[in-house]
Amino acid sequence: HQPVVIITGASSGVGLYGAKALINRGWHVVMACRNLTKAGNAARSLGFPEGSYSIKHLDLGSLETVRRFVGEFRASGRSLQALVCNAAIYMPLIKEPLWSPEGYELTMTTNHLGHFLLANLLLEDLQQSPALDKRLVILGTVTHNPDEPGGKVYPRPDLGNLEGFEAGFQKPICMVNGKEFEPVRAYKESKVCNVLTAKELHRRYHESTGITFTSFYPGCVADTPLFRNHYPLFQKLFPLFQKYITKGYVSQALAGERLAMVVADPQFKQSGAYWSWGNRQKEGREAFDQRVSPQARDQERAERMWTYSAQLVGL
Ligand code: NDP
Secondary structure: OOOEEEEEOOOOHHHHHHHHHHHHOOOEEEEEEOOHHHHHHHHHHOOOOOOOEEEEEOOOOOHHHHHHHHHHHHHOOOOOOEEEEOOOOOOOOOOOOOEOOOOOEHHHHHHHHHHHHHHHHHHHHHHHOOOOOOEEEEEOOHHHOOOOHHHOOOOOOOOOOOHHHHOOOOOOOOOOOOOOOOHHHHHHHHHHHHHHHHHHHHHHHHHHHOOEEEEEEOOEOOOOHHHOOOOHHHHHHHHHHHHHHHOOEOOHHHHHHHHHHHHHOHHHOOOOOEEEOOOOOOOOOOOEEOOOOOHHHOHHHHHHHHHHHHHHHOO
């Protein structure tokens, strides 16, 4: 039978090219996207064959639509073999937070809370699938980790003691640690939560379900539309800087190939791993299970993050 994968944010960048790479390997891709027209155009522009993909509405910035998406997926009758939590927003220039309908800061909602809810709900569907090799993959990034060269740039993520989450994370509280709004930190902290979620999913559910839970860093995919909300000059120079100075640059096609490897290849069936190909790209370099940041490997923090996130999304 044909394996089925849901990829969030498959209308662009890493998710779109990951969809392409998995379709090439014979998978059916459910593109879980907030803009159906854009997703359809993206699929056609890359020549996805009819029947190799379907498009379903998912807006991770609204928890109600996450629940609706899961209902619609179940109604489709497909059996789920893999889930890729890929969608994200990065809004480095905004001065004031944006809010989800629930009154939560939008970057954390889209990148972490929406995916946290989605992953928890779809766990049941993965469990029900008769497939032997089932995976749940969450996109991480080097910027979650100040121990790595790519993560040293300020502002650095700081979940603190999760005071903001503990207090209910309701407007005007907008940061996990309850401090003042900083949009770049909001992004990086949402990615710390992504890595913590993958680790905690592994700890809680790998043994009992056999599902492989991982996260990964695809490399610096410096020319995806993730940077569309940055200064135009940054958008021009950042890919050049990554290509010629740091040598961290990875094309969207290669990042998509890496996504497909983590979802489908036997050597990536190692639950709890955080896969990386390093900061400086080298031809033929193999992926390795990279040590995550101190915050992202802190067990006690992971458990509290889990408890508060579950409360915030109504689980
Ligand atoms: P893109 O901006 O190209 O793609 C992001 C995708 O997320 C788009 O499809 C976008 O939809 C979707 N999305 C945004 N908000 C929502 C929402 N509320 N509901 C549903 N979908 C949404 O970014 P990338 O491909 O670069 O990023 C993909 C992942 O890779 C992210 O998790 C990012 O953190 C990670 N990553 C990226 C790196 C990079 O260098 N680019 C490096 C390391 C990790 P739409 O098309 O409608 O905007």
